Amino acid sequence: MKNLSHFLLSLAHRPSDGAFGFNTDIFATNLINLSVVLGVLIFFGKGVLSDLLDNRKQRILSTIRNSEELRAGALEQIEKARVRLRKVEREADEFRVNGYSEIERQKVNLINGAYKNLEQLENDKNESIPLEQQRAINQVQQRVFQQALKGALGTLNSCLNGELHLRTILANIGILDSMKEMTH
Incomplete structure (x- = not known):
């Protein structure tokens, strides 16, 4: 590398006696240098640049295809989600309607059951009051009878002496005999 740079510098400082050398005047050589550089770039860089552009083009096309596939998949997923949403909305509406009717039916059943329970309690009360009254009357009568007895x-x-006692027994025996004769 050192030899190459030394060679190039030696050519630049040679007198221009018809020999080959570098012209260091930028304005005079600018158009020629640009033409040479562009020619070399086009000649050698054409394939590299074409390959780079083709590779870039293929990557862009691949990215576009992938994006289209993803978009198609996303649209498919969205459509499936919409179908599921419509189904769920229908089921929710059915559940809402059925739920409200079921709630109303249960409410009516509860009210009817409560009325039936109240009627049964009223009937039980009405039946038990006379029974309790009769039981209380019977208990009072029993106590009065026991007290009277x-x-x-x-x-x-x-008051009873022996003679009165004997007469009472004989009178009761007579009553029993007369009752006995009546039944025969």
């Missing part, structure tokens, strides 16, 4: 026995025991 105790009082009568006490009075009889205090």
Whole structure:
């Protein structure tokens, strides 16, 4: 590399006696240098640039195809989601309608059941009040009868002597005999 740069510098400082050399005047050589550089770039860089552009083009086309495939997949997913959404909305509407009717039916059943329970309680109350009244009356009558019987026995025991006792027994036997004859 050192030899090449030394060679190029030596050519640049040679007198122009018809020999080959570099012209260091930029304005005089600018158009020629540009033409040579462009020619070399076009000649050698044409294939490289064409390959780079083809590669870039292929990547862009591949990206576009991938994007189109993704877009198609996304559209398909969106359509499936819309179908599912419509189905769920229909089911929700059906559930709402059925749910409201079921709630109303249960409400009516509960109200009817409550009325039936109230009627049954009223009937039980109406049936149990006379029974309880009769039971209370029977208990009072029993107590009054027991008190009266105790009082009568006490009075009889205090007033009854042997003779009166014998007459009472004979009178009761007579009543029983007459009842016996009536039944035959």
